[in-house]
Amino acid sequence: MTTENLPFSARNAQDFEQITASIESALEEIRTDPAQSATKSNLAVLAGVHRNTLTSRARNSLINGSHAEMLDINEGWPFSALRDIKKDRDIALVAVHQEQSISKDYELKELQKRLKKAKYVASSWFHRTLQLKEELADLTLKLQRLSDYSAKQESRIREGGLEITRLRDTIKKNFRIVE
Template sequence: MMLMNNNFDDKNQRDFDLNTERLVQAIDKVRANNSLPPTISQLSKLTGMHRNAISKRAWPSLKLKEIKTERIRKAETSPQPAKQLDPVKVLEDKLENAKRELVYWFNKNLDNEKQIKQLEQNLHRMTDARSYYENTLKQERIKTSELTTQISILKELL
């Protein structure tokens, strides 16, 4: 029984060592390539390990934090080159933004016009319904008045 347990321990240790080596290589790749984000998700993609398995080990997170601080420090210390802006490109970008905004407001206007038409239709229907019910009420009051008069006459006859 002891022999079987030992085999599992050996296999687990080999897997652990292999995953450690994968993590070291992935961290080196992230450190060397600024386009790779220093995140556990990125390490997960590079190693094929689950994020939780990486997170359970404390040292990868520490290494990632070091990489982040290194990148921030480099960005702060390196002078930013003055970009030469092409005036035509700037104007084209502004024109494109203006076109998008125009389309947005045009569509917004169409939506508002549809909504206004719908509200006007609803108002017209409500006005018609109100007139109908006012006339019906007036007729019912007249009938009630006539019936009350007839009841009074019948009471006098009795």
């Protein structure tokens, strides 16, 4: 059964279009008014919708759009439009200020971001290394125990073989005496 023929389908389509129009209007307001912050929260407030509605729209645009292979929810509309507004504002800001000071600040921020990411990666690898060292110690202990157990079993087998040989010799002697 398709949802096209249901009584609430027309109302749902109308609500969808109305919400889309309010989101587009809010995006336009953010784009034209630099005093409006280009954030998801502000977009939700201006559009009069919940942030989950925006997230749902972004997710649906990824699933229905040509970017279905992307996993980042921030790539879906309307979040991609917010990202573009932020980029446009950054470009305008760079043009207004001196290129040299802005580029130095931008480079510094970029380097700080990269440093933060590198610290995170290094920390992750450090913790993974500690975890692997613990696993190695556990495996070494298990291997030692297995080696000890194997040596004991080999010793028992040798002793059993010697006992069998001794019993065989005793039986042969007893048979010679009987004959």
